[in-house]
Every structure is written in structure tokens, then in C-alpha cells.
Amino acid sequence: MTGFSPAEASTPDTFAPVEIGLHGVRKRFSDQVAVDGVSLNVHEGEFFSVLGPSGCGKTTVLRMIAGFVDPDEGRIELDGNDMVGVPPYRRDVNTVFQSYALFPHMSVWDNVAYGLKRKKLRGEELKKRVGEHLELVRLSQFAQRRPAQLSGGQQQRVAIARALAAGPQLLLLDEPLGALDAKLRKELQIELMRIQREVGTTFLYVTHDQEEALVLSHRIAVMNAGKIEQVGYPEDVYERPATRFVAGFIGTSNILDAEVSGVDGGFAELTAPGATRLRARFTGAVSHGQKVAATVRPEKVHLFNETAEPPTGWCVLPGVVHDVVYTGVSTQFVVDTPAGELVAFVQNAQRIDDAGAPGQPVRLAWDPEFTVLLEKADD
Numbered sequence: 001m002t003g004f005s006p007a008e009a010s011t012p013d014t015f016a017p018v019e020i021g022l023h024g025v026r027k028r029f030s031d032q033v034a035v036d037g038v039s040l041n042v043h044e045g046e047f048f049s050v051l052g053p054s055g056c057g058k059t060t061v062l063r064m065i066a067g068f069v070d071p072d073e074g075r076i077e078l079d080g081n082d083m084v085g086v087p088p089y090r091r092d093v094n095t096v097f098q099s100y101a102l103f104p105h106m107s108v109w110d111n112v113a114y115g116l117k118r119k120k121l122r123g124e125e126l127k128k129r130v131g132e133h134l135e136l137v138r139l140s141q142f143a144q145r146r147p148a149q150l151s152g153g154q155q156q157r158v159a160i161a162r163a164l165a166a167g168p169q170l171l172l173l174d175e176p177l178g179a180l181d182a183k184l185r186k187e188l189q190i191e192l193m194r195i196q197r198e199v200g201t202t203f204l205y206v207t208h209d210q211e212e213a214l215v216l217s218h219r220i221a222v223m224n225a226g227k228i229e230q231v232g233y234p235e236d237v238y239e240r241p242a243t244r245f246v247a248g249f250i251g252t253s254n255i256l257d258a259e260v261s262g263v264d265g266g267f268a269e270l271t272a273p274g275a276t277r278l279r280a281r282f283t284g285a286v287s288h289g290q291k292v293a294a295t296v297r298p299e300k301v302h303l304f305n306e307t308a309e310p311p312t313g314w315c316v317l318p319g320v321v322h323d324v325v326y327t328g329v330s331t332q333f334v335v336d337t338p339a340g341e342l343v344a345f346v347q348n349a350q351r352i353d354d355a356g357a358p359g360q361p362v363r364l365a366w367d368p369e370f371t372v373l374l375e376k377a378d379d
Contacts, residue, residue, distance in 0.1 A: 274338025
């Protein structure tokens with residue numbers, strides 16, 4: 001099937017030259033393939049996230065870039081230089097871990113200064129560098145405290161300051177906010193964006209948190225079972241997922257198994273059980289009778305009672321409301337349809353009728369511009 005490129009995305013013209021490049025990287029542990037032919041480029045000054053579920057290989061990728069693990073195959077280049085076999089201390093890379101890894105017996109100031117002292121920095125230059133980075137993470141007033149006297153968020157900011165103080169070419173962050181509560185994570189996300197923007201250092205960020213990756217990143221690589229499923233801008237990965245996995249892993253998606261019945265003006269005409277006017281915009285080539293999957297995000301789906309007429313040209317699917325979940329800002333409707341269970345998120349301010357009681361027949365409808373055509377793949 002042509003027209004779909006799940007593992008490749010064009011290089012953004014706005015980014016600087018490639019900082020870190022992975023080329024056909026593979027890593028096996030015993031009989032388990034952890035990383036399977038990964039290739040990607042991260043650009044200078046970019047905030048790049050590797051997103052995926054536990055066990056997908058994302059941390060192994062980070063550890064190979066850091067030099068803690070060597071790949072079995074492939075090349076890892078930093079600024080054009082092959083790093084395979086180069087020990088971690090000779091790579092211009094620092095790592096921030098989820099566990100903070102601060103020295104408990106040292107003050108905040110001494111923790112930040114530790115790496116600089118090992119580089120033989122002394123006197124006024126040392127004081128200046130430590131002071132600048134404590135100011136960067138807004139912890140100057142806590143310079144003489146010990147890590148145990150700080151909150152989790154403050155400790156992580158110390159770890160970031162220590163990692164950046166040495167002036168690395170690349171900063172690796174391995175789920176650094178994973179140990180924090182939800183409110184603190186959101187606060188630190190904003191801090192991380194500000195810090196990266198101010199220092200301009202390339203950040204490579206590993207996370208399983210979809211929202212975190214969407215919020216923080218210039219671009220995202222989505223990993224599954226050791227492979228890259230898609231690389232792209234956050235809005236592209238969310239709005240135009242390339243595979244069933246990406247559509248289902250990032251946010252919530254309705255996925256319909258369908259068959260191509262024709263092509264009309266840049267849209268593929270699709271047939272699916274119970275659906276009328278099911279269409280999806282596509283690029284590339286599709287053929288009559290081709291088995292595909294189509295996806296639409298729940299927030300794009302509108303709910304109508306069975307007598308109301310959706311706008312002309314919209315995709316329409318009849319169903320019966322199975323469940324209703326009130327979430328404050330919106331209400332989630334779970335609807336049984338001939339094509340399977342679908343979900344609609346309706347903003348409460350936009351609800352204009354009483355459609356949606358459990359057991360009520362309804363019609364789901366959406367603009368075909370929001371239907372994304374996927375490769376047909378097994379679940």
C-alpha cells in the first residue's frame with residue numbers, strides 16, 4: 001500500500017543541523033529484541049521526545065546515546081561523529097534521571113558545582129556558573145539547603161541545573177517528572193520548556209506520558225515494540241496518526257474497519273457497517289476494494305438525536321447510547337453502532353438538545369476532513 005509513511009517524517013526546515021543521528025540501531029538482550037532498526041535525527045536546539053509504552057525500547061535508545069549500552073548494529077552519531085564504543089565520560093552528553101541522583105550529603109550549591117569541579121573549574125568562574133544555573137532553575141535562595149530539605153520538584157530542578165551547568169551538547173531526560181504528582185508535573189513541564197528555550201541546548205526526552213510529550217516537544221517519535229511508528233510535530237502525530245497503534249496510544253480514537261469503494265475529489269469513499277457518506281481525505285494511492293482502517297477523534301464527533309439532520313456531506317453513523325460520563329468540561333458518550341463501539345466528547349457548553357440518555361437512539365456525525373485513513377493492520 002502506498003501513500004502512508006509511518007516511520008518517516010520530513011526534516012523541519014526551521015531546525016538547525018542534525019545534533020544526534022541514529023542509523024539502523026538494533027539492540028538485543030538475550031532473546032528479546034529491545035530496539036529494532038531505529039533510525040531518526042534530532043536537530044540542534046530541538047526539544048525532541050521519544051514516546052511509547054513501558055517496554056517499547058525508548059529507555060534503551062537513551063542509554064545507547066548516553067553510552068551506557070552499546071548497540072549490536074547501527075551507528076549513533078553526535079554532531080556527525082560516530083559514538084559507538086566511545087565511553088560515556090567522553091561524550092558531550094548529560095543525563096537527568098527520574099530518581100534525581102543528587103548527593104544527599106551536599107548542599108544544592110555543591111551538587112550543581114560537582115561536575116564543574118571535576119572539570120577543574122575554580123574560583124570566580126565556578127561561582128558564576130553555579131549561580132547562573134541556580135538562577136536559571138529559580139533556586140538561588142535554596143543554594144545552601146540539602147536535597148532532603150527540598151520538594152521533589154525542587155530536587156529535579158537541581159538535577160537539571162547540575163546537568164546543564166557543564167554545558168553539554170545534548171541533554172538526555174529519562175522520564176524526569178515520573179515521580180511527581182500530577183499538579184507538580186504540569187508546573188515542571190512549563191519550567192522545562194522555559195529552561196530549554198533559554199539555554200538552547202538540545203533536549204532528548206523519554207516518556208510514556210502522551211500529554212507530556214504533546215505539551216513539551218517540537219517533534220515526537222512514537223515507539224512500539226522496539227520500532228519507530230511515526231515521527232512528526234505534536235499536532236501531526238495527534239491529528240494525523242500514521243498507524244493504528246499511534247491512533248490508539250495517543251489520546252482516544254475511534255477506529256473503523258472499512259473498504260475503499262471509490263475516490264472523489266481527494267477523498268476516499270469508504271464502506272463500513274451502518275455508515276453513510278463515510279469519507280476520508282488521503283494522499284498517495286488507494287484502490288477499489290482495498291481494506292483500510294479509518295479513525296476520527298472523539299472531540300470531532302457530534303451527537304444528534306435520530307430525527308436531527310447532520311450537515312450535508314458529513315460522515316454519519318447511527319447507534320444507541322450505551323454509557324454517559326460527565327467530566328466537567330465535557331461529557332463522554334459511549335455509543336454502540338453497527339461498526340462497533342464509538343466515543344464522542346461533547347463540550348457541555350455546546351450541548352443544544354437532550355440527545356444522549358443511555359438507551360437512546362442517536363446519530364454520530366463528523367466532517368470528513370477529520371477522518372484519517374490508516375494502513376490496515378492487526379490489533
